[in-house]
Amino acid sequence: MKKKIISVVSAGALLCSMLTGCGSSAGGSGDNGELNVFVWTEYVSESAIEAFEKESGIKVNMSTYSSNEDLLAKLKSESKGAYDVILPSDYAVEYLIAQGNLEELDKDRLTNLVNIDETYLNEAYDPGNVYTVPYEGGVACIAVNTSKVDKEITSYADLFDPSLEGQIVVLDDYRAVIGMTERSMGLSMNETDPATLAEVEEKLLSLKNNIKLYDSDSPKSALISGDCSVGMVWSAEVALSMEENPDIKIVYPSDGAYVFLDNWAIPKGAKNYDNAMEFINFMLSAEAAQMNISDFPYLCPNTAALELMGEEYVNNEAKNVPAEVIESGEFVSYLDTDTLAIYDDMWTKLKQ
Amino acid sequence: MAGKRSKHEFRANTLPALLTVGPVTLVMVLLIAVPLIYVAVMSFCSIDEFYNVTFDFTLENYVRLANTDYLKIYAQSLIIAFLTTIICILIGYPFSYIIARTKSRKKRILYMLVIIPFWTNSLIRIYGWRTFLGSSGLLNALLIKLKIVSEPIEFLYKQGTTILGMVYCLIPFMILPLYTAIEKLDGSLLEASSDLGAKPVNTFIEVILPLTSGGIFSGSLMVFIPCLGYFFVSDILGGGNSDVIGNLIERQFQSGNNWPLGAALSIILIIVTLILVKIYQKLGGDMDSLGV
Amino acid sequence: MKRKKKAKRKKGLSFVFCALVYLFLFLPISVIVANSFNATTTKPYMSWKGFTFDWYIKLWENSSLVDAFGTTMIIAIVSTLLATVIGTLGAIGMYRYKFKGKALIDGLLYIPVVIPEIVLGISLLTIFAKINIPRGMLTLILAHVTFCIPFVIFNVRARLSGYDNSIEEASMDLGANRLVTFFEITLPVLAPGILGGALLAFTLSIDDVIISYFVYGQTKTYPLKVMESVKSGVAPDVNALSTLVLIGTILFVVLTQGDLFKKNR
Numbered sequence: 001m002k003k004k005i006i007s008v009v010s011a012g013a014l015l016c017s018m019l020t021g022c023g024s025s026a027g028g029s030g031d032n033g034e035l036n037v038f039v040w041t042e043y044v045s046e047s048a049i050e051a052f053e054k055e056s057g058i059k060v061n062m063s064t065y066s067s068n069e070d071l072l073a074k075l076k077s078e079s080k081g082a083y084d085v086i087l088p089s090d091y092a093v094e095y096l097i098a099q100g101n102l103e104e105l106d107k108d109r110l111t112n113l114v115n116i117d118e119t120y121l122n123e124a125y126d127p128g129n130v131y132t133v134p135y136e137g138g139v140a141c142i143a144v145n146t147s148k149v150d151k152e153i154t155s156y157a158d159l160f161d162p163s164l165e166g167q168i169v170v171l172d173d174y175r176a177v178i179g180m181t182e183r184s185m186g187l188s189m190n191e192t193d194p195a196t197l198a199e200v201e202e203k204l205l206s207l208k209n210n211i212k213l214y215d216s217d218s219p220k221s222a223l224i225s226g227d228c229s230v231g232m233v234w235s236a237e238v239a240l241s242m243e244e245n246p247d248i249k250i251v252y253p254s255d256g257a258y259v260f261l262d263n264w265a266i267p268k269g270a271k272n273y274d275n276a277m278e279f280i281n282f283m284l285s286a287e288a289a290q291m292n293i294s295d296f297p298y299l300c301p302n303t304a305a306l307e308l309m310g311e312e313y314v315n316n317e318a319k320n321v322p323a324e325v326i327e328s329g330e331f332v333s334y335l336d337t338d339t340l341a342i343y344d345d346m347w348t349k350l351k352q
Numbered sequence: 353m354a355g356k357r358s359k360h361e362f363r364a365n366t367l368p369a370l371l372t373v374g375p376v377t378l379v380m381v382l383l384i385a386v387p388l389i390y391v392a393v394m395s396f397c398s399i400d401e402f403y404n405v406t407f408d409f410t411l412e413n414y415v416r417l418a419n420t421d422y423l424k425i426y427a428q429s430l431i432i433a434f435l436t437t438i439i440c441i442l443i444g445y446p447f448s449y450i451i452a453r454t455k456s457r458k459k460r461i462l463y464m465l466v467i468i469p470f471w472t473n474s475l476i477r478i479y480g481w482r483t484f485l486g487s488s489g490l491l492n493a494l495l496i497k498l499k500i501v502s503e504p505i506e507f508l509y510k511q512g513t514t515i516l517g518m519v520y521c522l523i524p525f526m527i528l529p530l531y532t533a534i535e536k537l538d539g540s541l542l543e544a545s546s547d548l549g550a551k552p553v554n555t556f557i558e559v560i561l562p563l564t565s566g567g568i569f570s571g572s573l574m575v576f577i578p579c580l581g582y583f584f585v586s587d588i589l590g591g592g593n594s595d596v597i598g599n600l601i602e603r604q605f606q607s608g609n610n611w612p613l614g615a616a617l618s619i620i621l622i623i624v625t626l627i628l629v630k631i632y633q634k635l636g637g638d639m640d641s642l643g644v
Numbered sequence: 645m646k647r648k649k650k651a652k653r654k655k656g657l658s659f660v661f662c663a664l665v666y667l668f669l670f671l672p673i674s675v676i677v678a679n680s681f682n683a684t685t686t687k688p689y690m691s692w693k694g695f696t697f698d699w700y701i702k703l704w705e706n707s708s709l710v711d712a713f714g715t716t717m718i719i720a721i722v723s724t725l726l727a728t729v730i731g732t733l734g735a736i737g738m739y740r741y742k743f744k745g746k747a748l749i750d751g752l753l754y755i756p757v758v759i760p761e762i763v764l765g766i767s768l769l770t771i772f773a774k775i776n777i778p779r780g781m782l783t784l785i786l787a788h789v790t791f792c793i794p795f796v797i798f799n800v801r802a803r804l805s806g807y808d809n810s811i812e813e814a815s816m817d818l819g820a821n822r823l824v825t826f827f828e829i830t831l832p833v834l835a836p837g838i839l840g841g842a843l844l845a846f847t848l849s850i851d852d853v854i855i856s857y858f859v860y861g862q863t864k865t866y867p868l869k870v871m872e873s874v875k876s877g878v879a880p881d882v883n884a885l886s887t888l889v890l891i892g893t894i895l896f897v898v899l900t901q902g903d904l905f906k907k908n909r
Contacts, residue, residue, distance in 0.1 A: 066607075067607050069607035070606050070607050074606075077605075098402075213509045213592065226488055227486055227506070345416070348421060348422065351592055351595055352425045352428060352595060
């Protein structure tokens with residue numbers, strides 16, 4: 001028995017020393033402090049982060065979220081100062097400003113702001129860009145695998161067709177899916193009237209049989225692998241899946257798309273404000289923006305980066321979302337608690 | 353005199369009791385009792401326009417959860433847990449029986465082989481199933497190559513796949529107590545039964561089953577309850593189509609952003625758990641055997 | 645004759661059945677191992693593109709993954725040590741002394757064992773948020789210690805139930821003081837129970853994802869890192885690390901349970 005115990009202990013000690021060894025070997029940079037970045041999954045390029053770490057000597061800890069609601073929940077539950085940089089969409093920015101939860105940006109240090117196309121500045125959710133600067137944007141559009149689907153799909157409304165049973169991957173994001181349903185009925189994505197919402201619910205539940213998978217993080221995986229042949233997903237996810245599988249085609253819905261614009265911001269009480277400013281300015285540079293859109297080809301407000309990417313990118317309508325799609329689309333806005341409870345119940349019913 | 357005696361009493365009993373039981377009491381009270389009470393309180397709270405918890409008493413959360421749509425999800429969750437438990441028994445019982453009754457020294461190796469897979473991270477094993485079962489996964493590739501099917505079969509993102517994942521994650525909790533119970537069986541008893549002319553079926557029903565029922569009960573409890581909470585299994589393999597109660601709770605604490613509602617859901621889950629534990633105790637189950 | 649044939653068939657049948665169950669248990673593991681050698685470089689890393697060792701080399705460059713693994717180990721070791729000490733003392737104290745509230749503590753101990761992990765996770769999250777402790781290493785360790793303690797206690801208690809108090813009395817009668825008696829007599833008797841509990845605690849801690857998921861802040865453990873990579877497609881380097889861990893644990897078993905494989909035991 002004793003022998004057995006000794007061998008266990010020595011093996012344990014061996015394991016420990018092995019592990020503490022690898023624990024300390026990692027993490028080279030970080031001489032100039034840290035930066036806790038909280039961004040969307042599959043949205044910010046690893047190479048851009050590495051380039052920033054190299055240039056600044058700041059160690060970046062990146063965490064990811066799958067929806068604006070996840071971001072807001074985390075900001076609320078974590079202690080103040082847990083994150084230094086966040087990447088909320090339009091309506092989440094509106095909410096965070098209303099709650100007084102963002103730090104003002106020091107504009108003097110954003111020397112690269114000149115790279116941003118003015119059409120994307122001064123949006124209604126943050127007039128004068130006091131708290132945020134735009135990163136990338138896009139729409140929730142439709143992906144169709146033409147080798148598997150005969151039906152012609154041109155709008156959100158077409159997704160409700162019974163012939164698509166068990167074939168669709170949709171975003172695991174209730175504002176996007178319910179918003180899409182509202183658009184398909186000719187309504188606004190921000191309906192609040194309970195009677196109208198009851199109709200929306202009925203329509204939404206008719207989508208249930210068509211949905212195979214809910215995935216916000218990487219819906220392209222299911223499209224590429226062929227698990228799903230139709231998708232209601234973020235535009236760049238379609239663009240990326242098209243590169244892997246040429247049968248996939250992008251469709252901008254004729255009923256007016258869900259449009260989003262994501263923005264860099266610094267939450268109130270951030271511990272590394274200076275590093276955060278340096279990071280945001282770096283991300284606005286043409287080179288960083290180029291790395292980001294190369295990996296995640298969304299609508300890019302950074303004109304300098306677009307120049308670097310050249311004609312091919314600008315003319316690729318899956319990547320560089322056409323201006324008329326954006327114009328005919330709609331932004332989501334923040335809803336009151338009672339309405340959100342209705343949305344939440346709808347979503348729960350859909351997912352049961 | 354009295355003072356001296358109580359001092360002695362203190363040194364002999366109170367002090368060592370305090371030193372030994374103090375730390376565990378502190379942890380259990382501060383990190384189990386207090387948080388759970390707080391969750392219970394929170395389940396009667398409301399939220400303000402910014403989703404912060406406000407402490408005005410309301411029954412609204414429970415009213416919302418008594419809705420038929422939520423009841424359907426609880427039912428679905430219980431069905432998934434029930435089927436998982438049944439499958440675990442059907443696979444686990446004969447399996448444990450065979451390895452526990454193996455006579456040679458291979459027995460311990462066979463036993464270790466059950467445990468080893470569970471030292472690999474459970475998420476990545478579940479993801480392994482997803483890779484294996486996908487449309488372009490190995491299984492479909494094999495089936496197509498063997499000309500059994502011409503088009504890939506859709507295995508993923510169904511309730512069945514969720515149950516598969518649950519069975520996979522939880523089956524050791526069934527096998528281990530069964531193994532222990534069966535190993536304790538007295539071989540001579542079985543021989544006696546068959547010597548007395550009992551058919552193997554009768555021996556099984558009248559002798560073996562009653563003697564191993566403790567293992568079945570504790571195994572079932574340890575499979576059934578976690579099943580209600582394993583949200584990641586239904587996320588990865590069910591594709592969001594076969595939510596369990598755990599998914600509902602997770603959603604309210606993340607994207608749903610409604611902690612009081614999530615707290616109320618947790619209280620419901622606690623109540624379900626307590627009922628199951630009570631049934632288990634009624635059946636003569638031993639609580640200590642659950643943790644060993 | 646007929647009987648023998650039947651017995652043989654039965655044996656064959658049970659062999660096939662067991663083989664199928666083991667196949668079921670090891671199938672995803674083999675997918676993980678196979679994928680760690682997959683030369684594919686495009687997400688979602690599912691189709692086979694040829695054999696390579698690259699991911700094992702890349703593993704050493706992916707410092708965040710190795711870091712997370714180190715974090716997991718530190719948390720597991722610290723929580724196991726704390727839970728073992730607190731749990732062992734608690735088990736002995738509860739066995740030996742009578743005090744008010746004993747039944748309550750006893751009841752509380754069952755909670756982490758039976759209650760679904762998610763409830764424990766959110767209850768810790770709400771209380772940590774309430775008293776505003778920054779989430780991170782500290783909260784992870786607190787959480788892990790909490791759910792590990794009962795498993796240590798139950799294992800030690802199982803050992804205590806067959807324990808004969810009189811040897812301790814004898815030791816004290818012979819002039820040994822309480823502390824010496826504890827280390828020389830009590831501890832060695834309880835050692836297998838303590839060790840069993842500690843191993844269980846360690847295993848639970850390294851694989852915990854649900855409870856950690858709610859209290860981690862910025863400190864990512866290896867399971868949480870895997871959870872994050874599951875979102876966008878598990879890269880083969882995660883598989884490579886899992887394979888190494890698997891090999892490590894098998895080596896650990898062979899080292900500690902070496903007599904298993906010897907011909908004559």
